Amino acid sequence: MITEKAPGKLYIAGEYAVLEQNCPAILVAVNQFVRVSITESKTTTGLIHSKQYSQDSIHWVRQGSKMVIDNRDNPFEYILSAISFTESYCLEQGIDLTVYDLHINSDLDSADGKKYGLGSSAAVTVATVKAILRFYGVKISNELVYKLSAISHYSVQGNGSAGDIAASVYGGWLAYQTFDKRWLKSELKTKTLSQVVNEAWPGLKIELLTPPENMKLMIGWSQKPASTSQLVDETNANKVALNNEYKNFLIKSRECVLKMVEGFENKDIETIQEQIRVNRHLLQHFAKINHIAIEIPRLTDLISIAEKYGGAAKTSGAGNGDCGIVIANTKCNTEALENEWKENGILPLNFRVHQITFSH
Template sequence: MITEKAPGKLYIAGEYAVLEQDCPAILVAVNQFVRVSISESTTGTGLIHSKQYSQDSIHWVRKGSQMVIDNRDNPFEYILSAISFTEQYCLEQNIDLTVYDLHVNSDLDSSDGKKFGLGSSAAVTVATVKAILKFYGVQADNELIYKLSAISHYHVQGNGSAGDIAASVYGGWIAYQTFNKAWLQYQLAHKSLSEVINSAWPGLRIELLTPPAGMKLMIGWSQKPASTSRLVDETNANKNTLIDEYADFLSQSRACVLKMIDGFETNNIALIQQQIRVNRALLQHFAKINHIAIEIPRLTKLITIAEKFGGAAKTSGAGNGDCGIVIADQNTNVAVLEQEWRKNNILPLDFRVHQVIYSH
């Protein structure tokens, strides 16, 4: 039995802009994991089983008279896509395929099955890719795992930046810029998977960051789950009508995140906190022009309380629920802040940053 795990993630800054080329974001991997165990099947029939997802709900839309199921929130779609692409890669390495059982177990949801917004679809994709590569004895570095996982995830989701994939693969704090999606689609249609993976991907940048000493990350959960893929669809639909505002948002987000990266590189917590507040304001404006709810009242409450006790706070990820993050320092009264959160139905999540031990 082989077991591989991948951590969940949180966005710190650069959400929505990260979907475009040359727009960096900062993410962090947290010590909550999806574990995938794989073992040779003894019956000749393979099994894919998940403790969490046996009663999964499925979303659907009407297209004309057709009922169309939205599988992007169904974790099995990501597992199947990860299996398909990873096995295709193994076939190209002349590996004989066999039948196996996969067991998935996740910390990334609350005990009653609600999602925290930690990128469970990305983590389950990464853990599946890692488990299958190991099962077939393929020597894999982080770049191979990232690229196979990004292709598998994008195949199902059809949008997104794959920043959550990068956080799940590389761990720790990272600065991330997405790859050129049109380039990838063209390459996949015209080349072998191995050739695509061995190419340099235009635009892709993944850089590990070291947080300043004394900086503390706090996470509060709104107890309201959100759907990233649907929010991204809504904003994508508006891009053509908001050309100037959108370009302005991208350039301001880029400048903000670059300053924040500078704060990591110069050990400057105050600069990071200042840019967290700038990024919050940018996202609020972005939500307004797109008529979407990013900072729902519960998240506004989370942020207001954090600011009162000396933390710099904002929504994390697509918003509309899920988590808010706080960058705190030695002067932040963490205990009182968390107490105040609890009084307002905001759940402090006691997660740590997860560092990955490097394989080369």
């Protein structure tokens, strides 16, 4: 049996702007995982089973090199997309496909099944791609896993930056810039998957960051799940009308994140904290002009409490629920902060940053 895992992620800065070319974001991988196990099937029917969706196992058969599913409506779109693209890539490498069982288990939701907002669809995509490549004996590199996962994820979601995919593949703290989506679409129409995966992707930048030694990342969960793709759709629809406002937001977000990256390079926690606060205000303004709720009252409480104890805080990801993050230094009384969070219905999540040691 082969088991692969991929960590969840949190956005630290650069949300919404990261959807555009040349607009960096900072993300971090956290030590909560999706695990995918793959074993050769003993029969001609394969099984895809997830602990999280235990009532819905999918059975499938092979017809030629196609995987044919025998139940229509399933919560497994990302897994199926990852299988489809990864197997296409394997076929292009001259590999014979067989039938197997996949078992998926995730820590990325709370015990009662609520999403934390850690990017579970990205993590399950990455873990599935890795498991299938290993199963078929294909040499794995971060870049190959990232690109196959990004294509798989994007073909289902249709929007997003794939920053969460990068965090799940590379781990740790990273600065990220998305690739040109239109370019990718046209390449996939005219070229083989192997060709597309081996090309340089215009705009894509992934850079690992080393955090300052005494910097502490704190995570608070609002206990209200949110839908990223819905929020992204809403703001995408507004781009044209907000032309100048939107361009201004992108310029300022880029400036803010680049200063934050410098803070990492110079081991300067204060600069990082300062830019966290700048990014919060940019996102508040962005929410206002788009008439969306990014910082719901529970997240505003989370931030105000953190600031009271000297932490720099903001929403993480698309907002409207999910998590808030705090960048704290040694002076910050984290215990008192977390206690006050709990009194206000905010759940401290005791996750650590997950580093991946892996070939490039």
